[in-house]
Amino acid sequence: MSTTETVSTDAPQDNDWDAVRELPPSAKLVAKVLEYNGQLTQSQLAEETLLPGRTVRYALNRLEDIGVVDARFSFTDARKRVYSLQIE
Numbered sequence: 001m002s003t004t005e006t007v008s009t010d011a012p013q014d015n016d017w018d019a020v021r022e023l024p025p026s027a028k029l030v031a032k033v034l035e036y037n038g039q040l041t042q043s044q045l046a047e048e049t050l051l052p053g054r055t056v057r058y059a060l061n062r063l064e065d066i067g068v069v070d071a072r073f074s075f076t077d078a079r080k081r082v083y084s085l086q087i088e
Contacts, residue, residue: 034085
């Protein structure tokens, strides 16, 4: 049974990345930048990816739709949201 438990633990992670692979290139890029950097705001993501803010917003929405990105309000500026990847 421990083998089954290990497989079931790993399966959701693979499925999450499989879901990301089906998204547009901008969403894949944003996911990889979040994986590398941890937590970033939308404007920081735009700087890191060199994508327009509107494209980053679209990518984040797509990533949120499949449940792989978490958005929280920034402690330093409540007008901003901080995004982090929920895939390990």
